[in-house]
Amino acid sequence: MGQYSIPAVYMRGGTSKGVFFRSDSLPEDKALRDSILLRVIGSPDPYGKQIDGMGGATSSTSKLVVVGHSSRADCDVDYLFGAASIENAVIDWSGNCGNLTSAVGPFAIAQGLVDAPANGIAIVRIWQANINARIIAHVPMKNGEVVEDGDFELDGVTFPAAEIRIEFLDPGGSDDAExxxxxxxxxxxxxxxxxxxxxxxxxxxxxxxxxxxxxxxxxxxxxxxxxxxxxxxxxxxxxxxxxxxxxxxxxxxxxxxxxxxxxxxxxxxxxxxxxxxxxxxxxxxxxxxxxxxxxxxxxxxxxxxxxxxxxxxxxxxxxxxxxxxxxxxxxxxxxxxxxxxxxxxxxxxxxxxxxxxxxxxGTWVVTKAIMSRSARRLMQGEVLIPASVMKAV
CATH class of the missing domain: 3.10.310.10 (Diaminopimelate Epimerase; Chain A, domain 1)
Incomplete structure (x- = not known):
């Protein structure tokens, strides 16, 4: 029956890895989308290894990201994160991944979803759709491309890379909070x-x-x-x-x-x-x-x-x-x-x-939380899944 291909980028963000997709590359039907993404990552796998998929058999590497143009005037892109169970047919869409957040800005720029300066720092305004929160990513640019190589060291990541500063706005919740x-x-x-x-x-x-x-x-x-x-x-x-x-x-x-x-x-x-x-x-x-x-x-x-x-x-x-x-x-x-x-x-x-x-x-309010991470594209092209998956839902 052949295989079905979907454009995707495999990225490291912070101390995590995940498969990134444009939202317009996936079906709107959520059941079909989740069925496809589970097969991409290699779950459910009773062996716990995700051998027949892109997952790395750990909670840090069994992750999926969907990014698209934002419908909000105060944001550039909408970002949806899925944590795929390794053994079970479950993708948990309830929360964010702060590590992979650092890769959202670089992905959005490379995909043409965000206008960025040729040199300097690109400001990417992200709407985190899982938890209804705004995040600002400061992404270094040079000669029209995201800077990925650098000397920023992050414990848990073997090689240094370029620093990406992330600001989580109103992390304690607001009127838009969950x-x-x-x-x-x-x-x-x-x-x-x-x-x-x-x-x-x-x-x-x-x-x-x-x-x-x-x-x-x-x-x-x-x-x-x-x-x-x-x-x-x-x-x-x-x-x-x-x-x-x-x-x-x-x-x-x-x-x-x-x-x-x-x-x-x-x-x-x-x-x-x-x-x-x-x-x-x-x-x-x-x-x-x-x-x-x-x-x-x-x-x-x-x-x-x-x-x-x-x-x-x-x-x-x-x-x-x-x-x-x-x-x-x-x-x-x-x-x-x-x-x-x-x-x-x-x-x-x-x-x-x-x-x-x-x-x-009399109430404590946190306006911003700030941390630095790094991100890098590991592979880009198309992921393949059996065509039968498209017909199973």
Missing amino acids: TAAGGGMFPTGNLVDSLDVPGHGTFALTLINAGNPAIFIDAKELGLQGNEMQQDVNSHAALLDRCEAIRAHAAVRMGLAATPEEVTAQRPHTPKLAFVSLPRGYVASSGKRVEPQDVHINARILSMGKLHHAMTGTGAVALAVAGAIPGTVVNRLVNGMQLDQLRFGHPSGTMAVGAEALERD
């Missing part, structure tokens, strides 16, 4: 919630909407030190089960789903659970030593049921926002200090991200 998440930065109205998780205990959590819905817990409450590496967590089935139970019950408390079972089955991407601690030394996955004096805190985040190899971009945004607001689980660890940038240790090294916070009429 109303299903409670409509505000703290959906329960509390900086810290006490959550009873049947069979596991009661936990003190900060539940926050900032970049993506996120959950922060002190590592000690999980019996952890905060300097654990992937193998320490991902080989511990009981710990992963406990973390998923906490995540699922917290999502219900945040108003994101009706039941914990619904969260686990249909919403694996968000909210993400992160555990934080006072600085403790460790050897990063690169072999580099991270000393306690190098960072303000340690942070580890789980993604799609496993400990992430570095830090998700939106997790970093939420971490900076929570760190800037007195009383949260994160802020308590930095002793209430107001920091221009929060530097934290993650399994691949360290990272710094800033958040601009102010108190207005």
Whole structure:
């Protein structure tokens, strides 16, 4: 029956990789679109390897991005992100990927979706359609092309590249924010919630909407030190089960789903659970030593049921926002200090991200979160899927 081809670009953004599409290259029918994208990425795969697709069999590499002209006057492009389950036929469209956000501007410029200067910095105004948020990307240009090579180093990425600065505007939510998440930065109205998780205990959590819905817990409450590496967590089935139970019950408390079972089955991407601690030394996955004096805190985040190899971009945004607001689980660890940038240790090294916070009429408001990433095109052309997929829906 042959194969069906679709124009696509395979890109790295931050510490993630994904397959990028123009929206006009995909069908409008969402069921057919998702069927196509699952086959592109190689899911569902009971072997967990995605051998027959473009996915890399990790939460950082089983990702899909759709970009098109924006219908909003204040944005240039609309950006839709899908986190594809590896084993199941599910694409979670509930949240953003902060790492791949850094590749959206370069993709949009290369595709002719955005006018950019021949030299200097191109400003790309992005509408993040998953979470209804505005993002500004500052993309370097030279001789009419996006600059991809450079000397900006990012822990978790082997080779240096050009720096792309990303501004997440109003990351704590506005009138356009996802109303299903409670409509505000703290959906329960509390900086810290006490959550009873049947069979596991009661936990003190900060539940926050900032970049993506996120959950922060002190590592000690999980019996952890905060300097654990992937193998320490991902080989511990009981710990992963406990973390998923906490995540699922917290999502219900945040108003994101009706039941914990619904969260686990249909919403694996968000909210993400992160555990934080006072600085403790460790050897990063690169072999580099991270000393306690190098960072303000340690942070580890789980993604799609496993400990992430570095830090998700939106997790970093939420971490900076929570760190800037007195009383949260994160802020308590930095002793209430107001920091221009929060530097934290993650399994691949360290990272710094800033958040601009102010108190207005007794309520904390975060106007902007800023971080730097890099991006690069890895391959461009067409992806191929069996023609039978087009007829299956």
